[in-house]
Amino acid sequence: MSDRQRTLTSADHISTADSGEESPDSAVEIGAVRAGLTRRHTHRFGSIIFAIIDFVVILAPSFVLAGTARQGGLPDSQGDDLMVASALIGAVHGVIVWTRLRDETRHAHRIIDVWISEFDSLVVLALGATMLLVIVLGGFAEQHAVLVNNGWPVIALWTGVQVTAVALSELSGRVVFRWLEPSTRPPPACVRGPGGEPGTRL
């Protein structure tokens, strides 16, 4: 009988337990089921929510700039290129976040470590995605103007700054998780053993 079948059997046993028929092993089994459900919920909903928040945080600066241009009387299309670039970066990063959280929730000893590291990562992203832009655009106007004067599209500068912010965010999230869960190791890679079937776990 597989782990999943044992879990389902335990879940069935819960209703029996509610009717008063408890056994010494049922409490442990109930706890195991609930832990499994908690991790599944965390992966399913928490990952999606954080991925969406990441997307919004990355998109926000371009949204603000587009609004400023519209307020000044420029056509709605002004700033569309920045919004599209930010949306693409945000979408890709959202997938990365979802994947990372899925892996972390599977292997973390404590779920709260996943939440803490992702929260820290989000803070770094929020700060980086906006402040880096302000610093690079406002504080190094002479330097990046050289790029524009030489024909580089502004979108390259914008994308570079936002990708840097994303990279810093990812790095901080992974470093914090590794610090909180030093004993957690990723699953061994599936390799073909000598004479074994593909996918055999060593």
Added chain:
Amino acid sequence: MARLSRRQFIAGGLGITGAVGTGVTLDKAWSLLAREDLIPGAAPLVELVPNAWMSTGDRLTFAAVGDTGSGGRQAAAVAERMALTYRETPFGLVCMLGDICYYGSVKDRFHDVFIRPMTPLIDADVKFELAVGNHDGGLHYSDESLEEIDAQLSRLGTPSRYYVSHHGPAEFYYLDSSEPGFFEDGSLTQLGWLDDQLASSTSQWKFVAMHHPVYSCGLHGSTNRLTEFLEPILVRHHVDMVLAGHDHNYERTVPIDGVTYIVSGGGCKTTSVHPQRFTDVATSTLEFMKFDIDGDRLIGEAIHVNGSVLDRFELRAREGR
């Protein structure tokens, strides 16, 4: 609830502290992004016929714009609109109403903040005349800021911080309205010069251009030292119109003792307006001004960055001129 481990406490605490700090920082950062024109703008791709304007003894067409110095997309959009307007109604002069360089030194940014956006007009041999602004040299006139101002003036061929120029039927008096420049170490040299120049002028039209507005309903508002010391001179010598920037909006006042005050500071950024009793028209938008003089008649238009006319007004030359 399980107790947090030391590492969890530290990581969580740092995250919360960072979140609070980030919230405060982001509020300021987003205000900055919403206020400034930080995305570099490309040169407008508009080809113009050089020297296409007409300037005779009694006809003149000129433009005016202030606070253009970002080098950004919004500044480029205004400059493009100016170039497209030149195509329809060529003008040979642009009065720059100060603040032609933000976010750095004009020595390093002159190409970005002036040459690049104004390339079509520069190639058409349009003349640019500058009234020094507070961002052009700072408010305290250190040696460094004076050097900065001189660098700007020389790049634009401006003779000095205050001067007069003659174009057709009009005389333009450019002033340095910054706090130290206006009073020049406590003296009223600049005002004395203006008083003498206006007294001896025989020109049909007299315009005064400076950076700080005498009257304004914008964010900075009216400039008290100018209403106290400058306005009597303007009224006494029947100046027709005063052009200013500094507040990033467009405003035209009702005639005040015969003088019409214009604020045209929407060269790259916008700030809010709060119409006052002296305001005839005011709007917060990117714009520039175009003026057509034909004899004793002046038509002024505030042109929106999308090409529409925000405001159109007419002035008549003072009697006897």
